Amino acid sequence: MxxxxxxxxxxxxxxxxxxxxxxxxxxxxxxxxxxxxxxxxxxxxxxxxxxxxxxxxxxxxxxxxxxxxxxxxxxxxxxxxxxxxxxxxxxxxxxxxxxxxxxxxxxxxxxxxxxxxxxxxxxxxxxxxxxxxxxxxxxxxxxxxxxxxxxxxxxxxVNATVTTAAAQAMGMDGGGHLQASWAATYGRHPDPSKAYDEAIRAVEAAAIPVVLPNGTKETLGKVLAHLTQATDKWELAIGGQNAGAIGPLTEMIRLLWQGHVARHAGGPTFRLQHQDEAQMAVHLAATLVHWFTTGAVRQRRSV
Structure with a gap:
């Protein structure tokens, strides 16, 4: 046994x-x-x-x-x-x-x-x-x-398979922020808003060097805007019937970015993030970090 x-x-x-x-x-x-x-x-x-x-x-x-x-x-x-x-x-x-x-x-x-x-x-x-x-x-x-x-x-x-996948992403660019997000999500005293903040930073650390390597003061919002405007210049590793179209990627980033309601304190939509939001955010961030750091998101070879 x-x-x-x-x-x-x-x-x-x-x-x-x-x-x-x-x-x-x-x-x-x-x-x-x-x-x-x-x-x-x-x-x-x-x-x-x-x-x-x-x-x-x-x-x-x-x-x-x-x-x-x-x-x-x-x-x-x-x-x-x-x-x-x-x-x-x-x-x-x-x-x-x-x-x-x-x-x-x-x-x-x-x-x-x-x-x-x-x-x-x-x-x-x-x-x-x-x-x-x-x-x-x-x-x-x-x-x-x-x-x-x-x-x-x-x-x-947390489920062992999920934990292993997240641990792998923690060793990549943005992994420090991902670790902090994980700890704030699943630690003894959860802090959902901090967890969500760190999930955003983790994806920014992984995505900005790939998408906007020459920019300054870039954010995940700017990454999203660029990918949305230049969809024909980027592709995903999985081709499929959509020939690697990045629609699924931009929707995932949009979900994470727009769900960050605690981003602007004092704003009309401001509130603290909920625990289930933090849990979804950290796992979504782990996937995005993995994609950006392993070349699963890349410029189209024809460009």
């Missing part, structure tokens, strides 16, 4: 009830309170400086930088705040940064003995290994949140 098959396993009572996924739990449900508290205590044990920084970030007063006291203090009023403790601890932990960005995983001596044994894994006792245990715990508990390994924090759980 492979790792993915194991993660998809369901207990007998739920195995054949429905083909739909079980609803995910928001916050920290009762069955997750104790194991999450134990994980936090173990992760912060012997790290008074990290415990102190987490408490300061969350505005929690402690008699001493004691992980158990921190867990108890944040759990009194709202157990969901335990997720904030985890989120902040992951993001501030420089040892975790080292494990992920420098040391990396190590080859497993037992690799190949069975198909479920991975070829590489985190060293026992490393911070990354502890976070991997956290990730499994959140999955097993049906949490609506998961570990964001790229930005070292928690994020709202």
């Amino acid at each position: 492979t790792r993915s098959e194991s993660s998809a396993w369901q207990p007998l009572s739920r195995r054949h009830v429905s083909t739909r996924d079980e609803a995910l739990f928001e916050g920290v449900p009762d069955h997750l309170v104790r194991p999450l508290g134990v994980w936090i205590t173990g992760y912060l044990d012997g790290r008074p400086e990290l415990t102190e920084r987490v408490a300061l970030q969350l505005r929690v007063a402690l008699d001493a930088p004691n992980p158990e006291q921190l867990v108890e203090a944040v759990s009194i009023s709202d157990t969901s705040t335990l997720l904030d403790v985890v989120d902040v601890a992951l993001h501030l932990d420089k040892r975790l940064w080292w494990d992920l960005d420098v040391a990396g995983p190590e080859a497993k001596m037992e690799a190949g003995l069975a198909d479920w044994i991975p070829a590489f894994g985190w060293p026992e006792g490393s911070r990354a290994a502890a976070v991997e245990g956290l990730a499994e715990m959140l999955t097993d508990a049906g949490s609506a949140f998961e570990v964001d390994w790229r930005q070292r924090c928690l994020q709202r759980r």
Whole structure:
């Protein structure tokens, strides 16, 4: 049985009830309170400086930088705040940064003995290994949140295929803005307007060098205007019956640009962006970034 098959396993009572996924739990449900508290205590044990920084970030007063006291203090009023403790601890932990960005995983001596044994894994006792245990715990508990390994924090759980596609786009031009948009969309404390702003900036960073490379102070609106006026000079990689016409591209850009209602504060149409708008915007931006940075949008060869 492979790792993915194991993660998809369901207990007998739920195995054949429905083909739909079980609803995910928001916050920290009762069955997750104790194991999450134990994980936090173990992760912060012997790290008074990290415990102190987490408490300061969350505005929690402690008699001493004691992980158990921190867990108890944040759990009194709202157990969901335990997720904030985890989120902040992951993001501030420089040892975790080292494990992920420098040391990396190590080859497993037992690799190949069975198909479920991975070829590489985190060293026992490393911070990354502890976070991997956290990730499994959140999955097993049906949490609506998961570990964001790229930005070292928690994020709202998203379909794995969609996450992989977005991660690929984050490594391209505009990827920094795309990362910021993703974090503001799916992080512990979503900020839909910021997410939408960053989605626009991500597409601008990818599209302007392709469409308006010699201009100054260009915007996505100017990119859209140029493509709309010069449709015969551009094509998409997919030819089809429309011979690569860029109509689908301009409609996608128009949808993203005109839906940016939070762009002009004080204007007649101004309002904060909604969460579902941010979610659609970040995924639309990921597609557009990919198209512009891989040559899927290009000048017609006859021009």
